[in-house]
Amino acid sequence: MDSNDLFQLGQLMCSVTQDYLWQPAKHRVRERTPGTSLRCRVGSGQATYHRFDPGDRQHQITYGVRMIRAKHQPETASGWLSGREIRKRGYFDGELSTLNLLAHTCCHEFAHLLQQSAGQRFRGSVHNRHFYSILDELHESGAAQATRNALANQAREQGLALPDTRFEAVDTRQQLARWQVGDTVRFGAGQRELEGQIIRVNRKTCTVDGIGHSRGVRYRVPVQMLSPLTPPR
Incomplete structure (x- = not known):
């Protein structure tokens, strides 16, 4: 997959995060912090993260192009936390695929947004029990599945390859x-x-x-x- 296709997949992840995760949650988030907004962007590197600026009350989620590339092959996908979470916590029936990994990445970063909004993100304690309670709820409520379906459908409509073939984790x-x-x-x-x-x-x-x-x-x-x-x- 060439760089342009990877960038377009990143843009899809941004739009799906906005439409299927942020839109249902934004009123609840704004009850805690009025005026809060979300900006999603595609980064040129590997870094994939959530950041919050209390000054302008803006959340930012970045999806790295090199992360998207890495999650297309079992050899490079297995080292990411998202893969371990899918397997160990049974998300998407515990199956690893490029589609599942990218959809779960959207949920993982959005869980950090909700964690930050709830005041449950602490220095030295980011992936804590509060975070996983939020992430579990995104999967149990159907939000993660809706994100996955939207990502698959929109990629298909745009002619972008987004494999859902299962692959095994590398030791x-x-x-x-x-x-x-x-x-x-x-x-x-x-x-x-x-x-x-x-x-x-x-x-x-x-x-x-x-x-x-x-x-x-x-x-x-x-x-x-x-x-x-x-x-x-």
């Missing part, structure tokens, strides 16, 4: 065994491909110090996104 332990401190690696794609050296092997990720034009920047990279850096010949 990250076997992948981690390939890497050790000192290995040089590449990650990312296209013009945004980065290079670095592994300084720590974690439970599901590797901590990488950038080299070359990325020198001075440290990254925490899901193991599925790493490939060996081939020395130039």
Whole structure:
């Protein structure tokens, strides 16, 4: 899938979040904080997150294009929290697919909005019991399924591929065994491909110090996104 298609999928995630998650909830949110609004945007990188600006009372949800790309393949999708939540909490019958992962990502980020609105997001305690109570409710109420259906239907109408074929999770332990401190690696794609050296092997990720034009920047990279850096010949 090319970058333009990925960006269009991100735009669909934005519109579905606005129409199927924000619209039913906005009056309740505004009862707590009058004048609250939501802006959704597509980011050029991997970062996918919710942010709230108390000054203008605006929530912002960003869906990263590289996140969308990663959730199209089991090798790169398994390292994301959304995949673990689907499997462990039984969302969408516990089935991993690109459609399920992207629909659940919309719900995950919107749950952070509701968590923030309810005053239940705390420093050092973001994915807490309050957050999962909200996320569970989005799935149990049918909001998550409505989001999934809308995303699938609108992608089909626009001629965008959004696979719903089930795939199995990849065992990250076997992948981690390939890497050790000192290995040089590449990650990312296209013009945004980065290079670095592994300084720590974690439970599901590797901590990488950038080299070359990325020198001075440290990254925490899901193991599925790493490939060996081939020395130039």
